[in-house]
Amino acid sequence: NKKAFIFDLDGVIVDTAKYHFLAWQKLAQELGIEFTPEHNEELKGVSRVRSLDIILELGGVDASQEDKNKWLIQKNEDYLSYLVDIDESEILPGVLPILKYLKDKNQLIALGSASKNARPILEKTGILPLFDAIVDGNDVSNAKPDPEVFLRAAKLLNTTNENAIVFEDSVAGIQAANIANMTSIGIGDAIILHEAQYNFEDFTFIDFDFIDALIN
Ligand code: B16
Numbered sequence: 001n002k003k004a005f006i007f008d009l010d011g012v013i014v015d016t017a018k019y020h021f022l023a024w025q026k027l028a029q030e031l032g033i034e035f036t037p038e039h040n041e042e043l044k045g046v047s048r049v050r051s052l053d054i055i056l057e058l059g060g061v062d063a064s065q066e067d068k069n070k071w072l073i074q075k076n077e078d079y080l081s082y083l084v085d086i087d088e089s090e091i092l093p094g095v096l097p098i099l100k101y102l103k104d105k106n107q108l109i110a111l112g113s114a115s116k117n118a119r120p121i122l123e124k125t126g127i128l129p130l131f132d133a134i135v136d137g138n139d140v141s142n143a144k145p146d147p148e149v150f151l152r153a154a155k156l157l158n159t160t161n162e163n164a165i166v167f168e169d170s171v172a173g174i175q176a177a178n179i180a181n182m183t184s185i186g187i188g189d190a191i192i193l194h195e196a197q198y199n200f201e202d203f204t205f206i207d208f209d210f211i212d213a214l215i216n
Pocket residue numbers: 008009010011017020043044045046047048051076112113114115116117118137
């Protein structure tokens with residue numbers, strides 16, 4: 001049986017949240033807005049534009065579209081500067097063995113991410129060739145919990161939604177998978193991600209028997 005396994009990027013395959021945080025914090029500091037790691041939690045899985053709005057709301061800052069555009073570019077340049085030297089060591093524990101197992105078992109693999117920087121990250125970490133389809137922030141207009149990103153991935157893989165399995169670390173992403181009638185697997189805190197059909201703290205807790213059961 002051939003299933004479609006769709007992976008979110010940030011928080012699932014790699015932990016780029018820490019770099020997003022550094023870049024947003026730098027901007028917030030320049031704008032005189034206090035921005036803590038707790039605040040950063042709210043940006044998980046959220047688009048770049050929406051993330052800036054959340055930070056500006058936090059500081060009660062009203063800004064022109066021109067300023068916002070400038071800050072979005074600045075944040076992304078800073079974020080990319082942190083990614084210059086990343087390599088396969090950035091891949092989260094347990095992810096690579098699962099990706100390789102799926103490949104060995106002839107399963108379909110896709111990316112379903114809100115990030116517009118997904119491709120260079122997959123390239124730098126050396127796992128780009130493992131993906132049969134990539135859908136990222138450049139391809140969709142509706143953010144999770146809208147299921148657009150996952151529906152597009154299933155379509156590219158030529159498979160039905162019921163045949164797809166989504167790995168997600170954000171609540172909005174789990175909701176998107178559920179709305180799409182896909183199997184939802186939460187990666188992270190089981191209480192936060194309680195809407196997921198299955199939950200694992202991280203990929204080291206997922207064994208091949210579990211994957212086999214999904215395939216068959
Ligand atoms: P970019 P994911 C999301 O990635 C991140 O979780 C979120 O924090 C970020 O703002 C968003 O991508 C956009 O990223 O600025 O690189 O386009 O979790 O959907 O893989």
